[in-house]
Amino acid sequence: MRSFKPHTYTDEHVRLAERIGSQIAGAIANAQLFLKEKQSEEALRESEERFRQVAESVGDFIWEIDAKGLYRYTSPSVDRILGYRPMN
16 A cells, blocks of 8 residues: 555554455465466376386386275286286
8 A cells, every 4th residue: 555645544444454365365375276286286197197108118017006006007018918907
């Protein structure tokens, strides 16, 4: 807030401006957080795609096992070499 006249704004005006500023700052923080989340999701998708491309192009066996001991991922070379297909 800016005025060339002295004492233009009352304390009530200043408090209102502060509340509005706080709301705007909250909205900006939420927008920045949302943008960072979207960027992180995109980076993860790109990383997973690169991993998939590498896993499909190498002749090695690659697998992922979860905490319960179940195979979550096996590379195509497992099927190609051993004839085992992943169960869905």
